[in-house]
Amino acid sequence: MVRGKGCCVRSGDKSEFGAGSRRVRLRDWCNSSCLFWLSVLRTLCKRGSCRMGQGNHQEKRLVSLSAESADRPEQLWKDRSFQGMTATQFLGAFNDNLFKQLVLLICIDAARQTGGGDVYQPVAQALFALPFVLFSGFAGYLSDRLSKRRIVVVCKGVEIGVMLAGMYVFLSARSSFDPSLALLLCVLALMGTQSAFFGPAKYGILPELLPDHNLPAANGIIQMTTFLAIIFGTAAAGYGKDLLQEDLWLLCSGCLAIATLGTLTSLLIRRTSPAQPTLQFDPSSLLVNRDTWKMLVTDRTLFGVLLISSLFWMIGGVLLPAVNAFGKNQLGIGDSRTSIMSASIGFGIAAGCALAGKLSRSRIRFELVTAGAWGLVFGLCCLAGIGLVDYETLPVEWIAWLLLVELGVSAGLFVVPLQVFMQTRPPVGHKGRMIGAMNLINWIAILAASGFYYLCAVLLSPVSWTFGVLAAAVLPVAIFYRPAHRIGCS
Structure with missing residues (x-):
């Protein structure tokens, strides 16, 4: 093996890509295939988070592919590995949200046909969340035991198979335009399983690729591009459903192509060593590892951040189906406009994440959480x-869009400091399991949100009153959550 400062060449390694020249050609082809849309993402994100550094850099130097290339925040986008990670998670989030929103819209149609209430959306949400509850702890163990880069690549390969299964379901129902809802829900559960194993490696790999002082900027970019993917994926689901109608398998074929591209971009991520290669499996890893639980019990700040983060995701788990029902049932608008309404939340979150990264200035600022909480209370109230106004005298749909964007900005300010703190607080050998525990608690909250939304759909009319209940849930955080210290990332 020959090592330079910025590269690593294995002269005898033919196990993954073949001979050296073929490996280089494959990597060059992957790079060129991603060049266009990576440049688009760079343009979208550069102003939001990549200019956090201070001072003028007068020396121009070549930037290697090693971690040293990310020592300055403004050089994040020159790190090919960070580009690959950002691209990979963007494409994965796009696919997840496109397919999930498509299934949720079909669930609303199915509920209308049966004449019942909005009962299928909570079932779909629960089936998507259940794999995270079952496997997040074990996924966190694997992300510490194995190379996180390897887990990312394998998960993207599995995503291709899941998208093939989804395309088959729509192809089999092409003649009757009646895709089996049960089969679609099974595919959605498989997608949730793949994402459950992807999550701890996705977030845990960032501290291994980047220095700590770059993590606020990097997380701002990752969160922003994730929610840009939510915007595009959610909107594409509504437009695709209205446009293709009897040929929804074509929409899934697009998901298959995106999953394949995401697998290629994952190859750009440089290899990382396992954090704890000798870590022994403990049955408690299926839930929360004993060491992780002990750390949470003794570190009240960490435990508090975990609980606040879970509340955020519970609110998100209620908000998405509520907005879908609000658009289609209360406002009476179509799939495309309803999906744009849902996507406007993601647009606001992308802006809020970029703003949080810029305001953080290489520090974790919990006052942003407080500001975001008050913004959430205002928007939800x-x-x-809106349920009290006359739809004929006011442009309710436009007002709702603006309020949902405001909600998204507030949510971005709210979540980024929490995410960075969960990455930097645990020791190196515990980061994967801690993030796995965070995912587990968050998805338990989302699973609970499915039941909570079902109760709101049955008991509250119109559906817009659900937003008021969510505002009441956030209000105590806005009033009482005041961490006394400001923690740096150095």
Whole structure:
């Protein structure tokens, strides 16, 4: 093996890509295939998070592919490995949200046909969340035991198989335009399983690729591009459903192509060593590892951040189906406009994540969590009040879009400091399991959100009153959550 400062060449390694020249050609082809849309993402994100560094850099130097290339925040986008990770998670989030939103819209149609209430959306949400509850702890163990880069690549390969299964379901129902809802829900559960194993490696690999002082900027970019993917994926589901109608398998074929591209971009990520290669399996890893639980019990700040993060995701788990029902049932608009309404939340979150990364200035600022919480309370209260106005005298749909964007900005400010803290607080050998525990608690909250939304759909009319209940849930955080210290990332 020959090592330079910025590269690593294995002269005798033919196990993964073949001979050296073929490996180089494959990597060059992967790079060129991703060049266009990576440049688009760079343009979208550069102003939001990549200019956090201070001072002028007068020396121009070549930037290697090693971790040293990310020592300055403004050089994040010159790190090919960070580009690959950003691209990979963007494409995965796009696919997840496109397919999930498509299934949720089909669930609303199925509920209308049966004449019942909005009962299928909570079932779909629960089936998507259940794999995270079952496997997040074990996924966290694997992300510490194995190379996180390897887990990312394998998960992207599995995503190709899941998208093939989804395309088959729609192809089999092409003649009757009646895709089996049960089969679609099974595919959605498989997608949730793949994402459950992807999550701890996705977030845990960032501290291995980047220095700690770059993590706020990097997380701002990752969160922003994730929610850009939510925007595009959610909107594409509504437009695709309206446009293709009897040929929804074509939409899934697009998902298959995106999953394949995401697998290629994952190859750009440089190899990382396992954090704890000798870590022994403990049955408690299926839930929360004993060491992780002990750390949470003794570190009250960490435990508090975990609980606040889970509340955020519970609210998100209620908000998405509520907005879908609000658009289609209360406002009476179509799939495309309803999906744009849902996507407007992601647009706001992308802006909020970029703003949080810029305001953090290489530090974790919990005051952003407080500001975001008050913004959430305001937006949710205003959305609840929409149920009292006359739809014929006010442009309710436009007002709802603006309020949902405001909700998204507030959510971005709220979540980024929490995410960075969960990455930097645990020791190196525990980061994967801690993030796995965070995912587990978050998805238990999302699973609970499915039941909570079902109760709201049955008991509250109109559906906009659900937003008022969510505002009441966030209000205690806005009033009482005041961490006394500001923690740096150095």
